[in-house]
Structure formats: structure tokens, C-alpha cells
Amino acid sequence: MTTEDDPSLTSADEPPLSKGALEKNQQIQGKMESCAAELSDVNETAKKEMAAGTALQQVESTLARSKSVENKVQECADDLHELNVVLAREVDTHEELNRELMETGRKLSTTQNILSKTQDDLAIAHEVGVEANALLMRSEEIHTELRRDITKGQVAEARLFEEKESLRITLSCIGDAVITTDISGKVTYLNLAAETMTGWTSQQAKGLPLPDVFHIVNSQTNESAPNPVERVLREKQPVGLVLHTLLTHRSATSFLIEDSATPIRDQHGDLIGAVLVFHDITHAQKMATQMTYQASHDALTGLINRHEFERRLEHALQTGKQDAKQHTLLYLDLDQFKIVNDTCSHLAGDELLRQLTSVLQTMLRSNDTLARLGGDEFGVLLESCPTEPALRMADLLRQTVQEFHFVWKNKVFQLGASIGLITFGNDKEELTDILRMAHAACHLAKDKGRNRVQIYTSENKELAQRHSEMEWVGRIQKALKEKRFVLYSQKILQLGNDVKNGNHYEMLLRMRDEEGTLVPPMAFIPAAERYGLMCRLDRWVIATAFAQYEGRHPPGSAMGTCAINLSAASICDENFHEFVVAQFDLYKVPPGGICFEITETSAIANLAQAAILIRKLKALGCRFSLDDFGSGMSSFTYLKHLPVDYLKIDGGFVKDMMDDPIDRAMVEAINHIGHVMHIETIAEFVENNAILEALRTMGVDYAQGYGVEKPRLSEFPILPSI
């Protein structure tokens, strides 16, 4: 920068006056002007005086004034001089300042140059700085990336280590044996299980060809088995399990193994070796064999079971149809076997079954099959054996059972066998038909007095009856499933004067067939009794009657009596009491409103169980009726043991009592005995008013039959089947 550029700087020939000098100058000017004015005035005055010849005295005064002005002028001159001195000094100072200013200006210019240069430099430096900063940031980024890469690398390394370690530990811990090889099939590694199974350590085996370490043969042919790794390396794909492989340990012991091999590839997918995995299946094989055995054999006797027997029977049936060969099926049921259980415990029964079946087995040919079908029932399949020789064999078996003496704790038991026999071959029958027919024949053998062989023939009427009963089993089960059972009720009329409150009625079970037609109970009850379905039916009746109870007896009405029949099967069912208690809880039915009816014959046949059940249910508040009373031979004798509330006089005596004096006498006797024992009496089959009135006269307490009311369909909802 130059001095011209700076307005604060003045030229050297126009030295500025200081403010003091200016003021002084102005004072001097003023003073001089006043001196000049006074002097002019004095001059004027003097001139006038001289012209006028003014007196001296007055001239002197003017002179004095002139003197004073002179003095003042002198003062002004002095002041001026002084001012000049000051000004001169100021000028000096100013010059000095000017010089200094010049110098400063020069320096400033230099500084400005330097500054400008410096600014340029700074700009450059700034640019450099920005670049440097960018570089720094980049370098930091690179550093961060590097650090990240390093961390990543470290993490990856750590992870790799961990993975390797866990792989190593896993491999050493797993039950599967693992061998790895390189691409030439030479061993590179054995895990612990592989070491144990081969007898080679990983160290010893390393570098050896696989077959040196892994000796395998086919367990069935004993021939050397192909090397799975060789195949993997050749085919470059996994090789699955090969069955029946036997691995020989270094010590010559061998294991049945399951093995598989897989290629190992590098990151580019190139094959670098193979891994062989195998494990000992000796135990699993044993288990599988055992399970197969258990699935097809009976655990108690070791004979084949029903499932396996049916499979073989089906096979025989098919071959019979193809090659017209005749085979025979024997259905054998032991007679009175229950006695052994009941008198000596189930253990004894089990032992008998074991001993007897092993004896029976010795009687059969090698291609005959003896199977336990369940309980004390057995099946014998005599292949390629027509009726005649089969009958001889059946009788031999029957005799063998009869002659077999089973001894248990000094007790000797002798049994019999009822056998049903059916020969089949080129017929249309199915497996289930054959079994059902043989079973029906066996039942007929029982009915005919047991310990005999009954041949099945389609012409045999008794067998046809059995057969039809068996068919009923399926129909009953289907009806239960399809909810085709219904409940009817029939009034039990009170005859005496002392009329009790509440309805008294009996629930009656009916079945509808698939077309909806009502099936009479006698059509299906015998089959249900014979083939063990009565428990289910009784339970269905109880649950349904209990569910309907509230509808029949709305709250506030008299309790009444709902009579429900119980079969012999329910009397003997250990869980029946528990079931009834649960139903009472479920439907909130007052036990006092329920009367269970059991037939005299079933009660007598199961006297002990019946007495127990009656006591247990009576303890809850239930009542009991002895049904069909008088039909048994010694009814009165047993009555003492059965704490029942009602005797139902057998309808057979009631319906003819008006014409048959013996029947009438029986009715009177039963009524009398009942009353003596404080048991109320109910007459069944009351078909008309005459009978009704006769009974009333006789003092019978209740009457039931068409003459009172026909059974009618319960209008209450039906429960789902149980």
C-alpha cells in the first residue's frame, strides 16, 4: 500500500498546523488587526493634531497611544516569533513524523507485500491443509477400515478357531465314527469313535490307504465290501448306506455297521478328499430284531400273536385260492381255565399257559402254526391239510390238553379244550369270515358240553345261529357309534292304597337298524352278552337315563323311581361302581331316585360280586330290584344274601296266573315271602285288567305290563355315546 492510498497521510509541503498553533495564530492575527486599527486611528488622530496644531499635551497622549500600539505590535511580533518557533518545531516534528510515516508506509507496504504473500501462502496452505485434511480423513477411514478388517480378521480367526475346536470336540464326542481322507484316498484323520472301532489311532492311520484301516466285508456273503471312499472320489458324489456291512477291528473283533461317505470340496468346489461316517448298529439291529419279534409274538407264551397269525392265515387264504390247496384253521379255547386263575392267582394261570403251549407246540408239524389269539384262546393253522387229517390233529390237541396235568402248590388241575375247525381253500371267504366261522364252531363246541371238536359246515343251523350272533357284534358296535340306540320307558304302577309320590318306571333299551326300524332287544342282547358288549350298553343306558333324569323330574317335583337294568357283566366289572359314582356327580341325580334291576340268574351266578355291588350302591342311597324272580331253581335260598328292595315276580307266572293255579300260587308265594322279608313286590307281564285286579287283591305292591302301559319312546334328548 502507498501513502496516496491512505487519506490519513498528507503531503510533506502542506504541513498541518497543530490546533494550538492555529488558535495562537488567530489570536495574533486578531491582536495585529486590533493594533493596526488602533494604529490607523492613532495616525489619523496624529495627522489631525498636526494639522490642527494640537496642544503638545494632547499630542503626547496620542504618542503614548502610539507607543502602546507599538508595544502591542511588539508583543504580536514576539508572539509571532514564538509561534514561528513553535511552528518551526512543529514542522520539524511533522517532517520527522512524515519521515516516520514514510518509513512506516514503506514498512507497511513491505508488510503488506509480506502479508499478501503470506495470504497467498496461507491460501495455498489452506488448500494444502484441506487436501491434507481430506488425506487425513481418508487415512483415518483407511485406518478404521484396517482396524475393522483386523478386528474382523481377529474375530474370524477366533471364530475359525472356535469352530475348529468345537468340530474337533464334537467329532471326538459323537458316537458316529468319522474318517477323512485326502483326494488320493489316504487317511488324514480319525475321530475317537473311529479309533475305537478300527483299533487305529489317528496318528498311526495318517497317510495310509483307507482299506488298510477300514476293513469291511459283507456280513451275509463274507466277501470284501467295496471301499465307499473310492467310490465317492470316483463318482464325486455322496454314497449312501450299504446294508450288511461288517467292520473288522484291528484286534479281529467285528461290528455290524451302517456307513456313508461324502466328498469334501474346497472353496472353489474342487474335490479335495472324502469323509466317511459309520456307526455300530449291532445293538440297534438286535433291538430291531427284538421289536419285530415282539410285534409278532405273544410275550407270555412266545407263540406268534393274533396279528402275525392273521397275516399268515391271509397268506394261506391267498395261496389256497391260487393253487386250490386246502388248509385248516382250528380255533381252540381252553375249558374252565378261569378256575386256575381264581383259585391260584394269575401267576398260576400264566404258568399253565406257558407249559401247556410248549407241550402243544411239540404235537405240531414244522409248517403248522400255533398262535395265541388272546386270553385262553389259540389258533392253529394247518397248511395243506384237509378236514380229515385236520380233525385227527384237532382231536390229538384236545386229548393233549385233557391229559395235561398242571400242578401248582400241591393242587392239580385238569383242563379241556373246545375246538372249532374249518377247512378252507378255493372259496370266496375272507380272513374275517374264516376266523368268525371257526370261532362260532368253537362256541358251539362249548355249548355242546366243552372238550370237543366242532367242524364248521354251512348247513349246520346251530352254527348259523352263532354266526348270526357274531354278526350282531359288529352291528351293535356300529349302532353305538352311529347313536342308533334309544331309551324307552314303561310305567310301574303302584297298586296299594298307601300311594307314594313320584313316577316309578323302568328304562328299556332299544336299537334302531340302519333303516330306522326298531330292533327288539332279544335280537341283539344275547349277542351283546355272549361277546362282551353288555358293559358298554349298560353304561350307555345309565349315562342317558341320568342325563334325562332332570327332564323327567323337574326341580320341585316328587323324586320318583327310575329303574335301570344291569347285566351280569356290569355286576362283575370292577370299575362299574366308580363309573356310577362319577355319573351321579356329573348329572346331579339323587341316588334315591335310581333303582338298579339285576336278574335273579345273573345275581345268583355272581352272588359274591352282586352282594358287594348292591351294598356299595345302596350305601349311596340307590335301590335294587331282583328281576325275573322265581325263574331260578333255588331263588328263595339266595334271597337272604341279596339285600334288595323289590322282587320282580317273573312274568312267566304272572301272565298265565288267571288260568294256571300253579302260576297263581307261585305269584302268591313270592309276594308273601317278599313281604315277610320286607321287600316290595312288582308283577311283570300284567297284560290286562283282570290280572291287575287279581294282583291288587293279592296285595302285590306294583304292576308293570301292557295292561298298565306299553313301553314308550323317551322324548328326552339322547346323550352322545360313551
Ligand SMILES: Nc1nc2c(ncn2[C@@H]2O[C@H](COP(=O)(O)OP(=O)(O)OP(=O)(O)O)[C@@H](O)[C@H]2O)c(=O)[nH]1
Ligand atoms: N393268567 C392269565 N389269565 C388270563 C390271561 N388272559 C386272560 N386270562 C383269563 O382267562 C379267562 C378266560 O375266560 P373264559 O374263557 O371265559 O374262562 P374259562 O374258565 O376258560 O371259561 P370257558 O371258556 O367258558 O370254559 C379269564 O378269566 C381271563 O381273566 C393271561 O394272560 N393270564
